Amino acid sequence: MKQTFLTILAFAALTLAKAQNPAPAKPQERAIALTGATIHVGNGQVIQNGTIVFDKGIITAVGNGDTPTAGAEVISVTGKHIYPGLISPASLVGLQEVSAVRSTVDSREIGVLNPNVRALIAYNTDSEVIPTIRNNGILLTQAMPLGGTVSGCSSIMQTDGWNWEDAVLKKDDGMWLNWPGYFARSFSMEDFSVSLRKNENRSKAIDALQATFADAKAYAAIKNPEPMNLKLEAMRGLFTGAANLYIRADFGKDIIEAVKFAKSFGIPKVVIVGGEEAHRAVDFLKENNVPVILSALHRLPNRQDEDVDLPYRMPGILQKAGVLVALSYSDEWWRSRNLAFLAGTAVGFGLGDREEALKMITSNTARILGIDKQVGTLEKGKHATLFVSKGDALDMRTNVVEHAFIQGRHVNLDDKHKRLYNIYREKYNQPMQGK
Incomplete structure (x- = not known):
């Protein structure tokens, strides 16, 4: 025995x-x-x-x-x-292993306004997903937080290291904001369909954001605040330009309103993430020098009357208009290994130049994330x-x-x-x- x-x-x-x-x-x-x-x-x-x-x-x-x-x-x-x-922005790699197993998911905190949350310390270098994306050339990833209206801070990580201290390239590069849009998506488990409904909490959420950002701007004007407010301290870099404000917004009107909101508080570095209808706000984005991190191109368009290949053509549309564009798989962490093939798709649908497509997963992304002097x-x-x-x-x-x-x-x-x-x-x- x-x-x-x-x-x-x-x-x-x-x-x-x-x-x-x-x-x-x-x-x-x-x-x-x-x-x-x-x-x-x-x-x-x-x-x-x-x-x-x-x-x-x-x-x-x-x-x-x-x-x-x-x-x-x-x-x-x-x-x-x-x-x-290759650089994978707006990613959950290292924060989420198996979505159905709660103990392997560490991408969000309870609460609505969590600017002090740091994805950095949750990054798991032992994730089995990391080597699979590294094998397709993704050597840097941006670990981003999810949840609430203000999700917290992201950090830029290398896809090799014993722990997060070894892997980090840039700490707390930006704050993440989920813009309260006019519409909210609902997902049906019965037929796996996505529908839109009016966002009844929009006004209340925007009022809360107005109050939070007003407090943060006033707090940032104080050199040595006593006592220190951890939530407002985490937002200080937004007003000095030391950190980006990443705004998740997809619909054209939401994109415009979100950028105007950020500009009203004097935030110099604003990045739109998702941007599924960025083509509807392309002139506004160009005029305000706002870059876009597009979500996965391999999807259907938002509206039934849009061309089925519109998502594939989106990088070319924005690039030709003079908008700085990067590509991502957003929260689809396990698919981010295919990031390079998003760029390849863009080449075949209007972008044309392979080296321009390469920029969207290397140098463009580095410029947006503020790491272009290093990588x-x-x-x-x-x-x-x-x-x-x-x-x-x-x-x-x-x-x-x-x-x-x-x-x-x-x-x-x-x-x-x-x-x-x-x-x-x-x-x-x-x-x-x-x-």
Whole structure:
């Protein structure tokens, strides 16, 4: 009996060990040079037969085949493609594992006005979702809070690290506001349909926001408040420009009213998130220099009389109007691994230029999030956060990531999907038992 128990225990331990995520990469120990690839810089520039060199996590040279590589470990990636690490904004990765299991969901707090809530400290680096998105080139993610009217603060995280302290790139980059629109969505579990209803609580919610932001602006004018108010202290950066105000709004009229609300309090950095009908407010967004983080393009339009491909064309419509655009999967955390393919879709529906589409998941996103001095493009002096793909990263048929580096650390690309694939490939390659 004892022997049987020990055998079961050993098997369980082996199974758990195999299911664990790979250990985070060690710091870069020596200079590395990637040679022979097509380098997509992320600013529209493409370098054929290029070389990129980085040391101690920082890019030291980017150029053609004549770029010096002396003293560096040379990795030939001839015929491959090098891209900046993709950035997934407005994401629940690391905050939510299995939506049906409450103990794995840590994306919201109880209450309506929670500006002091920080997604940062809830970010779970042991999430099994993180390696799956890293395998498609997503090396940075914005962990955002949900819930209430003012949800709290987001932070920019790297998709490799032992804990949130290791993974964080930028703490508390912005505050999240769910704008109380004229209409609210209702979801039916019977036929899985979505319907609109009048938002009866809209006026009350806006009055509460007016009072909260007025208090926060007055509080921000005080240098050393005593006693400190944690909720209002968390909003201080909105008025100094140190933090963005991310406003979730989809309908055209809601977008305009939300931006006007923010401007009335002198908030300099406003970002619209979602923007499903941003095309109806495109001139207003351009005039007020408001960027947009679009939600998933792979969806149906809001209205029955709209073209079925309107969501696919939205990036091109906004980009051609001069609006700064980034792409996201919003709260669909498990699908965010397909972020690059949203950009690929935009290319086929009006955007045209692949390098412009790449900007929407690299340099544009970095500019919006305020991290463009560190990441977003492959330029000397920036972080060596990049990946090597066998082919075009925007095409799901050829996006095969072979190497990934985060601040120069060579990241392990194992994940649960690959482990399951190998297990079942082995199973079905074996002869049938008992036949």
